[in-house]
Amino acid sequence: MDFGLPHFDSTLGELAELARTAGLEPVARITCKRKAPDAKLFIGSGKADEIKALAEELGAAEVLFDQSLSPGQQRNLEKHLDRPVNDRTLLILEIFAQRARSHEGKLQVELARLQYVSTRLVRRWSHLERQTGGAGVRGGPGEKQIELDRRMIGDAIKRTKERLEKVKKQRNTQRRQRERRGAFSISLVGYTNAGKSTLFNSLVKARAYAANQLFATLDTTTRQLFLADEDYEQGVAPGRSVSLSDTVGFIRDLPHGLIDAFHATLSEAADADLLLHVVDAANPNFPEQVDEVQRVLHEIGAAEVPQVVVFNKIDLLPPERRPASESDMFELEGHPVPRVFVSAQTGEGLAVLRRTLAREVSARESARDLGTIASEADRELIE
Ligand SMILES: Nc1nc2c(ncn2[C@@H]2O[C@H](COP(=O)(O)OP(=O)(O)OP(=O)(O)O)[C@@H](O)[C@H]2O)c(=O)[nH]1
Numbered sequence: 001m002d003f004g005l006p007h008f009d010s011t012l013g014e015l016a017e018l019a020r021t022a023g024l025e026p027v028a029r030i031t032c033k034r035k036a037p038d039a040k041l042f043i044g045s046g047k048a049d050e051i052k053a054l055a056e057e058l059g060a061a062e063v064l065f066d067q068s069l070s071p072g073q074q075r076n077l078e079k080h081l082d083r084p085v086n087d088r089t090l091l092i093l094e095i096f097a098q099r100a101r102s103h104e105g106k107l108q109v110e111l112a113r114l115q116y117v118s119t120r121l122v123r124r125w126s127h128l129e130r131q132t133g134g135a136g137v138r139g140g141p142g143e144k145q146i147e148l149d150r151r152m153i154g155d156a157i158k159r160t161k162e163r164l165e166k167v168k169k170q171r172n173t174q175r176r177q178r179e180r181r182g183a184f185s186i187s188l189v190g191y192t193n194a195g196k197s198t199l200f201n202s203l204v205k206a207r208a209y210a211a212n213q214l215f216a217t218l219d220t221t222t223r224q225l226f227l228a229d230e231d232y233e234q235g236v237a238p239g240r241s242v243s244l245s246d247t248v249g250f251i252r253d254l255p256h257g258l259i260d261a262f263h264a265t266l267s268e269a270a271d272a273d274l275l276l277h278v279v280d281a282a283n284p285n286f287p288e289q290v291d292e293v294q295r296v297l298h299e300i301g302a303a304e305v306p307q308v309v310v311f312n313k314i315d316l317l318p319p320e321r322r323p324a325s326e327s328d329m330f331e332l333e334g335h336p337v338p339r340v341f342v343s344a345q346t347g348e349g350l351a352v353l354r355r356t357l358a359r360e361v362s363a364r365e366s367a368r369d370l371g372t373i374a375s376e377a378d379r380e381l382i383e
């Protein structure tokens with residue numbers, strides 16, 4: 001649906017990827033242009049008839065929309081098309097629900113789902129309120145039911161938040177703080193599927209789950225990364241270890257409930273001393289993806305953290321698009337930041353990346369005056 005929105009994706013490629021990740025198989029893609037969304041159906045009724053005929057012909061079990069539908073539009077479309085209708089937000093929530101593994105991750109997704117449902121109820125509720133017509137008029141049984149549902153969901157949200165607080169206190173924060181105490185910390189950030197986990201694995205020789213699907217990673221993993229003497233320019237500093245964290249990827253229009261629920265996970269990036277911003281250089285949409293990552297970084301208060309930009313997957317680039325040098329400066333929101341070209345898969349460029357990290361770490365460290373040069377104990381930790 002093209003309303004001249006900045007993010008209209010005429011190929012629906014990302015929506016198809018999201019659908020596949022959720023376990024669905026896309027059978028057809030339809031786009032159309034309109035000046036404004038139809039209040040009742042979102043699309044015109046002629047278009048809706050066309051979609052219905054195609055869905056019947058291909059035996060499609062459900063219809064997905066790339067833009068957010070209002071609760072009313074969703075209901076009307078389901079009736080009109082005679083099958084379930086979901087939008088992008090619901091699809092992302094569904095993937096997070098399927099992918100969450102840790103207790104904390106599951107609670108975060110549950111919270112996001114409840115928040116999503118509650119905003120829908122609130123909207124329906126205010127709509128009914130208008131219908132009852134002005135001050136003093138109390139509504140009928142429908143209104144009471146919604147009030148009840150709303151209270152129940154409100155209670156469930158409160159309970160989930162409390163459980164989440166408890167889990168966080170008990171586990172991750174303490175462990176991560178311990179892991180990070182004194183250590184210079186680097187967080188991998190980037191659009192989903194950019195190759196963060198693959199890069200994490202090849203840098204620290206770990207085995208974090210990496211896969212060609214969106215949101216393969218939901219939980220944060222932290223490991224020590226040893227930067228050896230040879231990574232430093234001669235005489236600058238002895239070898240030492242820093243902590244490296246792999247975490248959830250970003251995507252455009254991340255549902256608001258999810259940003260809220262994953263705030264603790266996402267905002268770890270804000271506590272890092274340095275961000276490794278991983279970009280899928282082989283994806284034609286990488287400039288938009290970089291913008292989106294920057295937008296989320298601003299939202300979680302991590303915009304001021306220094307960055308090294310990593311252009312990944314250079315093994316996939318055709319010869320004419322291959323970079324002329326191994327590293328250069330990249331303009332990010334008007335500021336030059338170091339950029340390194342790598343393939344996390346083949347290992348190309350990783351030595352340059354390690355050297356760049358070592359240089360950044362020693363520059364930032366002396367600025368920060370942390371003074372925690374790696375001890376023998378640190379080295380033992382890595383071995
Ligand atoms: N050809 C090629 N593929 C890569 C490279 N790096 C990662 N991949 C592939 O890209 C896909 C996504 O990699 P991940 O490491 O899971 O990406 P991620 O950024 O952690 O993704 P999420 O956790 O889902 O946000 C996987 O199929 C990887 O094998 C690379 O340098 N070259």
Ligand SMILES: [Mg+2]
Nearest residue numbers: 196197216217
């Ligand atoms: Mg990952």
